[in-house]
Amino acid sequence: MKAAKKPLRVGVVGLGAIGQIHINGFRGAGAMRAAAADPAKSAREKTQAEYPDIKLYETPEAMLAAGGLDAVVVATPNKFHAPNSIAAIEAGCHVLCEKPIATCKADADKMVAAAKKAGKVLMIGTQCRLMPVSQKVRQLTDAGYFGNIYFARASIVRQRGIPGMGGWFTTRSVAGGGAIYDIGIHTYDHVWYCMGCPDPVAVSAAVYARHMDMNSYVFAEMWAGPPKKGGACDVDDSGFALIRYANGASMILEVTWAANRPDEPMKGMVVGDKKGASWEVGKDSFTVVGQNDRGGLIEESTVSFDKSAYPDRWRHFIDCVQNGTPCLVPGRELAKVQAVLDAIYESSARGGEVKIKP
């Protein structure tokens, strides 16, 4: 009989909203909750009260120096993703880092290189790839069902949904970007994954900040709370881009944290020369359009999927670390996403198309 694998010893850096979700997620997946670090006393106290078995540290450095960890989750504001991930990898840990991978492509590349050198898993928190709809569409893409995918569309529209206005989410020096970094990345990444992750080569984009004045912003209920008066608000609240790929395909991306138009859920579309699929995230099925095999008539059909057949991010991460299962959200692919994010801001600032080097 095979010996049972020891539970993974996980350290969590950053104990805010998503850090707490990771602690719960790893517990649910059977990993041991070993340690956590956060400079905020209130965050440490809240965590300690809820999980008395977790060893708490004021700094990630102290947590890593104490040793005894197999993996680290980086759930800090964006600016601290790269330094914390690299430190954890160099301390011998596998890393699950929140999205975006970093705040520039150069830092993302350093993270990927560190993980490669150390032979560690670097998985990123763009979990929308693991959604059943993404997995099912990607299976069909890989099987050639759509033919050559030449166009895709990814969108999410919030009428008024800026998170933590005046906090770190809207402070460029800490967040790196606004709507594009926060919700745009999930939207873009899962559709790009469905396309088969073609290499991006050029971006033409415009980003806007037309609702970033806290004094006039009409606050709608948000999980991150009401605006913090006096804080910074110097990031984009919306962005629109045309991304071109090396295989000739293109994608239109549309993202708003705030806009004068009705809310729309996250949506995706891939269009191939045989068939195309469109979906709304959260539904149990998606629509396929294309010529049928019996006379070539255009047909619209619904593809359903079994939601329980796909792994969640914590089980998948543990599987990658303990069983060597190939990571479905690898750092090296998210470094390519980061190149697109960098190019979106550069293109908007320059007012023209920006080329992306392979």
Ligand SMILES: NC(=O)c1ccc[n+]([C@@H]2O[C@H](COP(=O)([O-])OP(=O)(O)OC[C@H]3O[C@@H](n4cnc5c(N)ncnc54)[C@H](O)[C@@H]3O)[C@@H](O)[C@H]2O)c1
């Ligand atoms: N995958 C997802 O769906 C998802 C959802 C929400 C947030 N996120 C990402 O998770 C990260 C954290 O977001 P959040 O909503 O939990 O933010 P948050 O503000 O709720 O929590 C951030 C925590 O990090 C701590 N912190 C700040 N600087 C630190 C440092 N240098 N070292 C250690 N801890 C530090 C803060 O004290 C705070 O407790 C962000 O990168 C965000 O983009 C991902």
